[in-house]
Amino acid sequence: QIEKVYAREILDSRGYPTVEVDVYTGDGYGSFSGFGRASVPSGASTGTNEALELRDGDERYGGKGVLDAVNNINTLIEADLVGMDVRDQREIDEMMIAMDGTESKMNLGANAILGVSLAVARAAADALNIPLYRYLGGTNSFTLPVPTMNVLNGGKHAGNDLAIQEFMIQPKGAENYAEALRMGVETYHELERVLVDKYGPSSTNVGYEGGFAPPISLTIDALDALLIAVENAGYSQSDVTIGLDAAASEFYDGRHYLIDGKKMSSGELVDYYLELINTYPIILIEDPFHEESFEDFATLTSEAWETLIVGDDLFVTNVDRLSRGIELGAANALLLKVNQIGTLSEAFDASLLAQRSGYSVVVSHRSAETEDSTIADLSVALGADLIKTGAPARSERTAKYNQLLRIEEDLGEAAQYVQL
Ligand code: PGA
Numbered sequence: 001q002i003e004k005v006y007a008r009e010i011l012d013s014r015g016y017p018t019v020e021v022d023v024y025t026g027d028g029y030g031s032f033s034g035f036g037r038a039s040v041p042s043g044a045s046t047g048t049n050e051a052l053e054l055r056d057g058d059e060r061y062g063g064k065g066v067l068d069a070v071n072n073i074n075t076l077i078e079a080d081l082v083g084m085d086v087r088d089q090r091e092i093d094e095m096m097i098a099m100d101g102t103e104s105k106m107n108l109g110a111n112a113i114l115g116v117s118l119a120v121a122r123a124a125a126d127a128l129n130i131p132l133y134r135y136l137g138g139t140n141s142f143t144l145p146v147p148t149m150n151v152l153n154g155g156k157h158a159g160n161d162l163a164i165q166e167f168m169i170q171p172k173g174a175e176n177y178a179e180a181l182r183m184g185v186e187t188y189h190e191l192e193r194v195l196v197d198k199y200g201p202s203s204t205n206v207g208y209e210g211g212f213a214p215p216i217s218l219t220i221d222a223l224d225a226l227l228i229a230v231e232n233a234g235y236s237q238s239d240v241t242i243g244l245d246a247a248a249s250e251f252y253d254g255r256h257y258l259i260d261g262k263k264m265s266s267g268e269l270v271d272y273y274l275e276l277i278n279t280y281p282i283i284l285i286e287d288p289f290h291e292e293s294f295e296d297f298a299t300l301t302s303e304a305w306e307t308l309i310v311g312d313d314l315f316v317t318n319v320d321r322l323s324r325g326i327e328l329g330a331a332n333a334l335l336l337k338v339n340q341i342g343t344l345s346e347a348f349d350a351s352l353l354a355q356r357s358g359y360s361v362v363v364s365h366r367s368a369e370t371e372d373s374t375i376a377d378l379s380v381a382l383g384a385d386l387i388k389t390g391a392p393a394r395s396e397r398t399a400k401y402n403q404l405l406r407i408e409e410d411l412g413e414a415a416q417y418v419q420l
């Protein structure tokens with residue numbers, strides 16, 4: 001049973017405060033048998049419909065302190081959780097949702113609720129002495145997702161003029177996850193050389209997620225640099241493919257999309273994407289349109305039926321929004337971010353609905369992360385097709401990629417790398 005819940009304020013990878021939670025389990029007589037610690041990520045290009053991150057809004061840290069959220073855990077949530085069975089994840093999550101009482105989790109804060117939700121799962125796995133991925137997914141969790149690595153940054157994540165936020169690579173052609181990781185890293189390092197040669201040494205300064213942020217403004221120039229890097233690393237365009245996160249809400253002005261120095265209507269943007277897909281080995285486009293444009297998503301999904309069209313800000317890991325998307329045929333993949341919805345159980349619900357409806361699941365980090373690697377275990381537990389957790393550099397990103405190496409090792413012969 002849960003003996004103690006304790007939260008503190010720590011820093012995320014952008015140097016802003018976030019919530020960390022410790023959960024202790026024991027026999028009820030003061031001796032601890034299980035321990036779980038988890039911390040909460042934070043986005044920059046956040047969707048309007050995401051669950052609410054509680055920030056203090058006072059003079060500390062420019063208003064971004066999270067002491068109110070921490071306090072909610074250490075008083076209200078702790079009081080209700082102590083004595084509960086740590087394995088009752090869903091009951092615990094539902095209790096916190098009810099205690100908060102709002103759609104957006106604004107009272108307790110989605111950051112408070114999520115921190116507890118994740119730490120509870122970790123404590124349960126520890127108390128039962130089984131790896132987290134197996135606790136969450138059971139014995140049938142044996143697939144390692146394809147990493148979609150963000151190697152070149154634009155949009156809100158970088159200081160250049162690229163409209164598209166993320167240029168990602170997928171080492172699809174690997175035999176196993178460890179090899180995939182190596183292929184991705186080799187390509188990342190080749191990209192560094194390509195960019196230095198073409199745009200000078202400052203072009204390999206990095207964005208929020210560790211991808212390079214070169215002074216490029218045209219989408220195709222970034223894509224061309226990627227293709228050269230793949231070739232220089234010795235891989236074919238079918239072994240290492242390309243994905244984009246347009247994060248298009250960020251370059252939509254309410255009527256048009258501002259991209260490559262042009263103003264495009266949504267119809268023109270559909271054609272633009274189709275042309276890119278025909279020219280480059282692009283297998284995935286996330287948030288190609290702004291966050292309310294279900295119809296435009298549906299149009300592109302039906303025209304580019306072989307491409308993964310991923311809904312991030314569109315779905316915000318929310319079952320209701322995902323259901324609406326499924327009805328309309330908007331997108332064919334769900335980006336799953338635990339902090340968009342605020343509990344592990346609700347994230348599971350979204351994943352299950354996606355998979356039952358033939359949608360792929362892409363488990364994702366946020367642009368501000370911590371050393372917490374829970375999403376790596378979660379991606380295996382859910383049987384996700386892909387995991388997106390930034391460049392294969394910077395410790396808050398490699399924490400997740402490295403954890404997947406350990407999971408693959410733990411699974412041994414049973415491990416299978418997802419074939420997209
Ligand atoms: P965010 O970006 O964490 O800043 O929202 C990630 C994404 O858009 O996928």
Ligand code: ZN
Pocket residue numbers: 245247286287312313
């Ligand atoms: Zn996104």
